[in-house]
Amino acid sequence: MDDPHLNRDVLVALQEVMEDEYPMLLDxxxxxxxxxLSLLRQQKDAGQLMETAHSFKGSSSNMxxxxxxxxxxxxxxxxxxxxxxxxxxLIREIDLEFAVVRPLYEAERERSLFxxxxxxxx
Amino acid sequence: xTAVQTPFESLTVLIAEDSAADRLxxxxxxxxxxxxxxxxxxxxxxxxxxxxxxPQLVLMDAxxxxxxxxEAAQQIxxxxxxxxxxIIFLTxxxxxxxxARCLEAGGDDFLAKPYxxxxxxxxxxxxxxxRRLQATVLQQRDQIARHHNYLLNEQRVAKAVFDKVxxxxxxxxxxxxxxxxPYALFNGDLLLAAxxxxxxxxxxxxxxxxxxxxxxxxxxxxxxxxxxMTAKGYGLSETLRxxxxxxxxxxxxxxxxxATLLCLSFQRRxxxxxxxxxxxxxxxxxxxxxxxxxxxxxxxxGVLSPETFDDRTEVFPMAVxxxxxxxxxxxxxxxxxxxxxxxxxxxxxxxxANRQPEELFEEIEQALRDFRGEARDDVSMVxxxxxxxxxxxxxxxxxxxxxxxxxLDWSVSFEFxxxxxxxxxxxxxxxxxxxxxxxxxxxxGALYSVLAELYSNALEHGVLGLDSSLKRDASGFARYxxxxxxxxxxxxxxxxxxxxxxVPTGEGGCLSIRVxxxxxxxxxxxxxxxxxxxxxxxxxxxxxxxxxxxNASWSDNGRSARVEFFWDALA
Numbered sequence: 001m002d003d004p005h006l007n008r009d010v011l012v013a014l015q016e017v018m019e020d021e022y023p024m025l026l027d028x029x030x031x032x033x034x035x036x037l038s039l040l041r042q043q044k045d046a047g048q049l050m051e052t053a054h055s056f057k058g059s060s061s062n063m064x065x066x067x068x069x070x071x072x073x074x075x076x077x078x079x080x081x082x083x084x085x086x087x088x089x090l091i092r093e094i095d096l097e098f099a100v101v102r103p104l105y106e107a108e109r110e111r112s113l114f115x116x117x118x119x120x121x122x
Numbered sequence: 123x124t125a126v127q128t129p130f131e132s133l134t135v136l137i138a139e140d141s142a143a144d145r146l147x148x149x150x151x152x153x154x155x156x157x158x159x160x161x162x163x164x165x166x167x168x169x170x171x172x173x174x175x176x177p178q179l180v181l182m183d184a185x186x187x188x189x190x191x192x193e194a195a196q197q198i199x200x201x202x203x204x205x206x207x208x209i210i211f212l213t214x215x216x217x218x219x220x221x222a223r224c225l226e227a228g229g230d231d232f233l234a235k236p237y238x239x240x241x242x243x244x245x246x247x248x249x250x251x252x253r254r255l256q257a258t259v260l261q262q263r264d265q266i267a268r269h270h271n272y273l274l275n276e277q278r279v280a281k282a283v284f285d286k287v288x289x290x291x292x293x294x295x296x297x298x299x300x301x302x303x304p305y306a307l308f309n310g311d312l313l314l315a316a317x318x319x320x321x322x323x324x325x326x327x328x329x330x331x332x333x334x335x336x337x338x339x340x341x342x343x344x345x346x347x348x349x350x351m352t353a354k355g356y357g358l359s360e361t362l363r364x365x366x367x368x369x370x371x372x373x374x375x376x377x378x379x380x381a382t383l384l385c386l387s388f389q390r391r392x393x394x395x396x397x398x399x400x401x402x403x404x405x406x407x408x409x410x411x412x413x414x415x416x417x418x419x420x421x422x423x424g425v426l427s428p429e430t431f432d433d434r435t436e437v438f439p440m441a442v443x444x445x446x447x448x449x450x451x452x453x454x455x456x457x458x459x460x461x462x463x464x465x466x467x468x469x470x471x472x473x474x475a476n477r478q479p480e481e482l483f484e485e486i487e488q489a490l491r492d493f494r495g496e497a498r499d500d501v502s503m504v505x506x507x508x509x510x511x512x513x514x515x516x517x518x519x520x521x522x523x524x525x526x527x528x529x530l531d532w533s534v535s536f537e538f539x540x541x542x543x544x545x546x547x548x549x550x551x552x553x554x555x556x557x558x559x560x561x562x563x564x565x566x567g568a569l570y571s572v573l574a575e576l577y578s579n580a581l582e583h584g585v586l587g588l589d590s591s592l593k594r595d596a597s598g599f600a601r602y603x604x605x606x607x608x609x610x611x612x613x614x615x616x617x618x619x620x621x622x623x624x625v626p627t628g629e630g631g632c633l634s635i636r637v638x639x640x641x642x643x644x645x646x647x648x649x650x651x652x653x654x655x656x657x658x659x660x661x662x663x664x665x666x667x668x669x670x671x672x673n674a675s676w677s678d679n680g681r682s683a684r685v686e687f688f689w690d691a692l693a
Binding site: 010013014017018021024025028029031032051054055057058059061062063064 | 140141142143144146147150151154183185187212213214235236237239
């Protein structure tokens with residue numbers, strides 16, 4: 001796997017399963033993720049951090065966002081041991097990683113829509 | 123090996139997952155596998171959806187807002203009750219503690235993120251198999267329970283009907299003690315007792331092959347024959363032959379009835395025994411404290427054809443207080459933990475240790491418990507003791523006719539010749555004829571006893587020429603009856619004649635009975651001289667006839683006996 005951020009095989013499989021709903025799945029994931037990031041930034045309490053990181057980890061892994069999933073996994077574990085204030089650096093890292101993958105998913109979305117249009121045309 | 127193919131059946135699958143993307147992905151996968159999908163975003167929604175739509179399978183995220191997956195799983199399992207609703211936890215939990223919590227909450231399996239379609243399809247299929255298996259088990263359990271209740275009800279009805287038949291006898295007579303489980307009938311055990319018109323007592327302990335209703339069905343016809351024929355005055359031989367023929371006719375080939383039949387005669391102080399396939403019974407002589415085994419000499423009832431059936435009985439003398447003890451094979455066939463049989467030896471040890479005859483049953487039961495470690499419910503025992511004839515009061519018979527057509531002035535003569543004497547017992551017919559006369563009914567016991575005595579004297583001492591002095595001791599008693607059977611088998615000439623005459627006298631009437639035989643006769647004067655006390659086992663007949671009838675007399679060198687019965691105006 002060349003791309004350390006995104007597992008392209010996972011995307012191929014997802015497109016196969018979702019067919020026409022593939023762009024919607026990508027949209028949903030991006031919207032979900034925005035929501036979770038804002039929750040993480042609030043750093044309310046350890047419990048909430050842990051749960052959010054856990055869910056984020058799950059859906060990231062389903063979507064092939066490999067590094068994002070790893071970072072969330074780390075946060076989930078650290079949140080058990082350290083106060084939220086100590087985790088700011090890690091949360092920022094997650095934020096940055098999402099900033100990296102977000103355009104990749106948006107590009108994938110455009111590609112799939114274009115592909116569909118092309119297929120239809122011929 | 124080929125796996126059992128269940129036809130694909132679309133399931134309704136509930137997906138509870140708070141992450142919208144995961145929910146969308148998972149529901150698309152499951153739908154594409156051909157199932158209906160319901161979705162919930164938290165545990166509370168999942169429980170509510172389950173309550174409304176009863177999906178057959180649940181995919182449940184562990185961590186969810188509002189209500190988490192653990193709590194939701196518990197509530198859904200509780201709602202599902204006995205029905206198996208498999209719950210597969212969706213989790214990226216890796217710690218064993220978290221996985222254990224899923225199982226404790228009622229989870230049946232896990233599915234890790236990222237989802238793998240192939241594994242998910244396989245898990246849904248496996249869980250569906252489990253679900254169907256559980257449904258089948260529940261269905262069969264309910265079916266078994268229904269059948270069981272049905273069977274119990276049938277048994278209750280059968281037992282109620284049978285108790286009516288069985289208890290028409292005299293098991294509550296003062297000389298009978300018995301022990302039987304309340305459902306012995308369904309172990310195939312059968313105990314019957316009834317008085318003959320002469321005041322003798324017939325007792326049957328039977329054991330049908332098998333268990334349950336099949337073992338009980340033969341009991342009804344057997345009891346009918348037993349009571350019907352005993353009440354009409356038939357002897358053991360005729361009753362046995364009829365029971366055997368009936369069972370042979372109605373029972374399937376592998377079913378039969380082991381049985382011991384007794385005829386206890388309080389007047390003659392003897393017991394007549396036929397044992398077909400039962401364990402040894404015992405005749406307990408109290409004076410000598412000896413027990414004579416009453417061994418099976420025949421095949422069970424319902425095995426042989428009427429032509430080959432052997433109705434031969436043995437007769438033993440008894441003294442007042444002597445007891446006959448019969449038992450079912452449940453006693454000696456009791457096994458201990460090592461498959462060892464209780465056996466006859468141990469039974470004899472219990473006999474030997476017994477001090478109070480009244481406690482014998484309890485001692486045997488205790489010995490069985492000690493031996494086996496627990497009590498059995500298929501043990502039947504009965505003990506019949508010989509009381510003095512005056513202590514036994516057979517119940518008075520009830521007649522249903524009004525008496526308006528009662529015959530009062532008639533006579534009739536019979537001659538029974540060799541071929542009939544061998545196999546026909548005319549006494550029940552003669553008695554039935556006489557009991558048409560209402561005035562005689564009150565004396566039916568005495569009447570039957572006298573008729574029976576005169577007839578057997580004419581047959582045994584007259585026609586067969588047997589010497590009654592043979593019966594002086596116990597071994598001679600047995601020899602006497604062996605000889606009787608042998609001579610009867612060989613008989614080709616001779617007769618017994620019975621003359622009955624009824625005449626009205628004022629408001630009442632008189633019956634005279636005359637019995638003649640073709641034998642050599644006997645010295646009447648010498649028999650009359652013998653004091654009654656000396657004739658313990660022989661010569662009882664003459665005394666009996668003199669005591670029970672009026673104006674008894676013998677003529678033609680003892681070949682002709684005459685006796686009369688009188689009655690007054692009926693109340």
